[in-house]
Amino acid sequence: MKRRKLLANLTITAAAAAVVPITGTGHSSAAEARPGELLVTGLRDAMLGLGPLGAPLSPDHLPGELARAVAHFNASSYGSLAVRLPRLIRAGHQAGAEYHAVLARFYLLATRALIKLDEPQLGWMAADRARRLALAGGAPLDVAEAARQQAVLARQAGWHDQSLTLALAAADDPALREAGNIGIAQRGLLIQCAAYTVAHQRDQEGMRRLTKEAAAIADELGGITHLRDTAGGFNRATVQLHLISAEYKAGDPSAAIAADALHPMTLPTVERRALYWTDRATAYAQWGRRDQCIDALLEAERCAAEETHARPAVKAMLNGLLVSGRTTPELRGLAARAGVLPA
Structure with missing residues (x-):
């Protein structure tokens, strides 16, 4: 009995250390993509100087737009952030040296999002640019x-x-x-x-x-x-x-x-509250408290659904729960909403 429990706990925590692909064809259109995918794609293209520039944005509006983007992140509104933040990075690069400090903050925000979405290569690029721009902007x-x-x-x-x-x-x-x-x-x-x-x-x-x-x-x-x-x-x-x-x-x-x-x-912020519940879920998973882990993940979803569905760490934990023991309608429903199981 103890051996089976230990193996189940190890399955959950081992899966949490791996990247779990979303079940499906792997060829979702832009209209079908989830907010996290759209955010990563938009940030990648903006950082590489690719994609449409969009409607012109006055540099004087950049500080106010930064506040709105931060509010989207703090609310875990990934869909809104995916629309706004890549555009602001493009606009910040067009604004000139006097706006380096604002552009640095765009990149700081991008780095935080990319870390959450387990995109370290883009995260390093964004963090390095943020530091260089902040130094230049004093x-x-x-x-x-x-x-x-x-x-x-x-x-x-x-x-x-x-x-x-x-x-x-x-x-x-x-x-x-x-x-x-x-x-x-x-x-x-x-x-x-x-x-x-x-x-x-x-x-x-x-x-x-x-x-x-x-x-x-x-x-x-x-x-x-x-x-x-x-x-x-x-x-x-x-x-x-x-x-x-x-x-x-x-x-x-x-x-x-x-x-x-x-x-x-x-x-x-909502983002910090969602982190609270996912951290509790991780601790419960490692401790072997399966039901409490699932309850904490459901609380995270109620707090911030877009973030909970988007984070690779949550997907990995769900995958571990699905293969390590009894499943419930609540677990399968959350896994489907997060893209780990077919909806």
Whole structure:
């Protein structure tokens, strides 16, 4: 009995480490493509300078358009983001050097989306452009955020030492301290990032030490959410969210659930709340709590359906659940909506 349970748990977690293709012909038309696919395709073509330019967009409108694009991302509205963000990247390149700082933020947003959609090659391209443009535009906070995203990509590539160096070097930049509370919040995000990398190295003590440092920064800032428009927000609740995923990455999924002391509505954006539920689902899957894993995935879908259906990590988890044990109408329905099973 224990052996069968162990094998089932390993099947779920092993599938979660693989890329699971959507069942079908693999030749969907643009009209049939899902929002995540459209977003990746649009960003790829815009970054390569391909595709239609669309209607002209006044450079003066770019900051306002950036705010709208960030709102789409924070709401996990991938369909709307797929329409808006590639167009803004094209317009930003046409706007001239004085808009480099705004274009850097377009690329920062693109990087975050590409990381979620498991597109590391495009993610590296976007993050590198964001950092170069932020440096050219004299925007130290955006330079630091680009470094954080590069650290995430390095960690995903298994380059843990390089990831730590990127995050901690950026956190020590004096420009962040000079930027006031928002710079302090960015430093907190970078330390969170370093803690998560240490978790990947199975160093639970080191992860918890860095997480406490990030939590102390959040306490210093009080209850205000900072960086909502650039990194999904930073406050005590987002540090607690980070701890859930860090605990299961460090090798203790039961500790991840035990560490969960927050209500998802205290998180600053829909995107962060969806991440909360998918992180819980992953911890439950690794812990062998199949029913709770499925319930958490359904909550993620109720929170942010487009994101839940689009993320390869969720598809992989669903695939693992389908092949590892009893299926239910709820599981099969979610798998169909996510494209893992034929609808």
